[in-house]
Amino acid sequence: MNDVPATHSWRRFTPAQRLARFTVYLAIVAAIVTSIQTVEIIPEFLSDAPEQVADLLRRMWPIDVAYYPKGVHAALMETIHIASLGTLLALILALPVGILAAHNVCPFTPVNLVAKLILVSSRSVNSLVWALLFVGIFGPGALAGTLAIAFRSIGFVGKLFGEALEETSRGSIEALAAAGAPWASRLSFGYWPQVKPSFWSIALFRWDINVRESAVLGLVGAGGIGMTLDSALNLFQWNRVATILAAIFFVVILAELAVTFVRKRII
Amino acid sequence: MVTSTAHRLAVLRPNRWARLGALLLLAYVIYATAQMDVSWERVAAGLHNAAHFLNRLFPPNFSRWELLSKGLLESLEIAVLASTLGIVLSLPLGFIAARNLMPGWASWPARLVIVSARSFHPVIVAIVFVKAVGFGALAGILALTVASIGFIGKLFAEAIEEISLKQVEAVRATGASFMGIVAIAVLPQVFARFIGFCTYQLDSNLRNSTMVGIVGAGGIGGTLFAAFQRFDYDYVCAILISIIALIMIGEMVATYVRAIFIDGMTFAEMFHRRLSALGTRPERRFDDE
Numbered sequence: 001m002n003d004v005p006a007t008h009s010w011r012r013f014t015p016a017q018r019l020a021r022f023t024v025y026l027a028i029v030a031a032i033v034t035s036i037q038t039v040e041i042i043p044e045f046l047s048d049a050p051e052q053v054a055d056l057l058r059r060m061w062p063i064d065v066a067y068y069p070k071g072v073h074a075a076l077m078e079t080i081h082i083a084s085l086g087t088l089l090a091l092i093l094a095l096p097v098g099i100l101a102a103h104n105v106c107p108f109t110p111v112n113l114v115a116k117l118i119l120v121s122s123r124s125v126n127s128l129v130w131a132l133l134f135v136g137i138f139g140p141g142a143l144a145g146t147l148a149i150a151f152r153s154i155g156f157v158g159k160l161f162g163e164a165l166e167e168t169s170r171g172s173i174e175a176l177a178a179a180g181a182p183w184a185s186r187l188s189f190g191y192w193p194q195v196k197p198s199f200w201s202i203a204l205f206r207w208d209i210n211v212r213e214s215a216v217l218g219l220v221g222a223g224g225i226g227m228t229l230d231s232a233l234n235l236f237q238w239n240r241v242a243t244i245l246a247a248i249f250f251v252v253i254l255a256e257l258a259v260t261f262v263r264k265r266i267i
Numbered sequence: 268m269v270t271s272t273a274h275r276l277a278v279l280r281p282n283r284w285a286r287l288g289a290l291l292l293l294a295y296v297i298y299a300t301a302q303m304d305v306s307w308e309r310v311a312a313g314l315h316n317a318a319h320f321l322n323r324l325f326p327p328n329f330s331r332w333e334l335l336s337k338g339l340l341e342s343l344e345i346a347v348l349a350s351t352l353g354i355v356l357s358l359p360l361g362f363i364a365a366r367n368l369m370p371g372w373a374s375w376p377a378r379l380v381i382v383s384a385r386s387f388h389p390v391i392v393a394i395v396f397v398k399a400v401g402f403g404a405l406a407g408i409l410a411l412t413v414a415s416i417g418f419i420g421k422l423f424a425e426a427i428e429e430i431s432l433k434q435v436e437a438v439r440a441t442g443a444s445f446m447g448i449v450a451i452a453v454l455p456q457v458f459a460r461f462i463g464f465c466t467y468q469l470d471s472n473l474r475n476s477t478m479v480g481i482v483g484a485g486g487i488g489g490t491l492f493a494a495f496q497r498f499d500y501d502y503v504c505a506i507l508i509s510i511i512a513l514i515m516i517g518e519m520v521a522t523y524v525r526a527i528f529i530d531g532m533t534f535a536e537m538f539h540r541r542l543s544a545l546g547t548r549p550e551r552r553f554d555d556e
Contacts, residue, residue, distance in 0.1 A: 016533035023534075024524055032351050035344040039408075040485075045401035053399045081299040088296065124511050124518075128390070128478050132495050132503075136320050138313035142303040216390045219481060220492070223303070233394060245391070252386045 059238035067240050071228055072247050078142055079224035080251065082217065083210040086149025091203055094154045098161035105165050105191060119162070122155030127213045131222035142223030149210050149217070156209075157202055164198040165191060200266060204259045211255040215248045320500070327508055328501035335506060338480070338487030339513055345407040345476040345486050346517075350469045352408065353415020357381075360416060361423030368427060368453070381424070385417030389475045393484040404485030411472045411479070418471070422464045423457070430456040462528045466521040473517040477510045 013021065100106050101115035130151045134144035173190035181189070218226020225244060232240040329335070363369055364377035393410035400406050430453060438452040480488025487506060494502045526532040 013531065014533070016535060017527075017531050020527045020533050020537075024527055031347045035347045039341070039344040039348065039404050041405045042401065042403060045403070046405065049400045052401075056395070056398050078303065081303055085296065085299050085303075088292075124514050125507070126474055126478050126510075128481065129491075129507060129510070132491075133320075136495070136500070137317045138309065143309060143313070146303070212386075212388050216388045219390065220495075229391075229394075245387070248391070249386055 056238065059236075060242035062239060063242040063246060064237075064239040065243065067243050068247065071240070072225065072244055075218075075225040075228040076247050076251060079214045079218075079226075080211065082142055082145040082149055082222075082224050083207060083214040086146045086214065087153060087203065087207045087210050089146065089150035090153030090157055090206065093150065094158035094161060097154065098158040098165065099187070101158060101162035102165035104168070104170075105187065115158075115162075119155045119158045122151055122153075123159065124155075125152065127152035128216065128220055131217045131220050135221045140221035140223070140227075145214060145217040145222035145224055148222055149214055152213070153206050153210060157206055160202045161195070161199060164195045164202075168194040201263060204263055208255055208259045212252055215252075323498075323500040324504040326501065327504035329505045331502060332505075334490060335487070335509055338490045338506075339477075339509055341404055342476040342480075342486035342488070343473070343513070345404050345411060345479070346469065346473040349408045349411030349476070350415060350465070350472050352412040353468065353472075354419060354465055356412065357416045357420040357423060360420045361427065362449070364420060364424035365427035366424075367430075367432070377420075378424070381417055381420040383417075384413045385421065389414040390479055390482055393479040394482045397483045402483045402485075407476060407479040407484035407486055410484055411475055414475065415468050415472060419464050419468055423461060426457040426460045426464075427453060459529045463525060466524050470514075470517055470521045474514055477513070 011018075097115050097118055100111050101119060103109070103112050106112065106115075127148050130148035131144060134147045134151075138144045138147070168191055172194070173186055176186045176190045214224050214226075215229075216226050218224045218228065219230050221227065225248060229241065229244045232238075232244060360377050360380060364374050364381055366374050369377075389410050392413050393406055396406035396409045400409065434452040434456065435448055438448050443451065476486050476488075477491075478486075478488045480486040480490065481492045483489060487510060491503065491506045491510075494500075494506060523532075523537065526537070
């Protein structure tokens, strides 16, 4: 005998929610339509594309394997060094900032906000931009690349590490505090064992990303394989470009396999 | 007393493997630093340089704001179009790559496409597209589309692989067609996460669309790099400030879109808790690249 009128229709969202969703859909469509209308695309270039791709592949094809030991290997190693040293430096710098950003470890809101500001500004600048800035300061070379990788990674590592700290359970920390343990001991025996797995997993994940990113830093002069790639591109030596791209591909796949392996073994 | 000392030692006992690891790491750091010819003189000279460099960076010079806003707008267009194309293409690809819905002969090729789309940095992909379709925004759009396919395709396939098969079974029992199962039993389970991936990818594309210009693929990056090579540092500073502002606005919009679709937020609520709404945990386990 429930008086639900036959005409009543059930709806999942309230009218206000539907309005909000509809506005987003409208905005998306409007953005796409205006972008299509205003973006500058030259149709001749588009129709020419298949021919250009065929030409590119023809020029790339006998890939210049002999060039690898001469010109690529050292630069590739430098890229890996940039990624690894940059990640290490970032880990060292991000640890204190992450700790200061976690409200339960460092219960001073102004300090938290300053730490979060550091993390946000590190993340909102692309690693290529960091590289440009450090090339401006230290001149071209691997030093600028390493610092660029490090400064871009601080925000990433610090943010995730701070969040891991905030998600720790309070039991063991309260026990330590009740026993009269000072702040440093609570940190190393209460918090650290709980966040250790996520810390190493963040570090590995960032290293994997950094291997990819350090390969392009050379395009702005910050060392590594990108510089070799840049000069090969400028000289239109496409078969050398193909060698370099193959080398980068290989290293990226190897890094991903290594990270998967280590993660399974350690964590 | 004795027991407590013994216990203390057990906690503090050094781990032999950890020590070995730390030693190896130290050796590597020394070796790698030596390889890269980083010396203290160079660092010191750089630090001396830094003051000079920062002096020339400030105050930012916004006098060429027309060129600046044109570049930013083009970056925005690249990001919007690349995200749209990428999402449209990665939907079917992600479906085919999900191993719980598709047979192996279909999912492996799709996974291969997704993995290879992910393995190069968008800027490197942009180099290849600049050769293929010439300088300009189109190369940037295509490069970021490839990046979007790699990212959304992978996460979408993983999200589908994690769905509960009970609902699929229930819908199948009613005699629904394959498309019916997909629409009623699969998509609703992954919709919220899908919105998360898409807004994240839009955000990431916006970041990268300001950079692909370095290799000539359109957007503000070309202007930035040209200004940098001309030592036009106060203009570089103006461009950087604008890029960071654009990215932060993009991040804010993405947070609101997530709040509307995932938490069912309305405009009235948004108005009331404008600041606390930004505290909702977005899907941000992966940063970009």
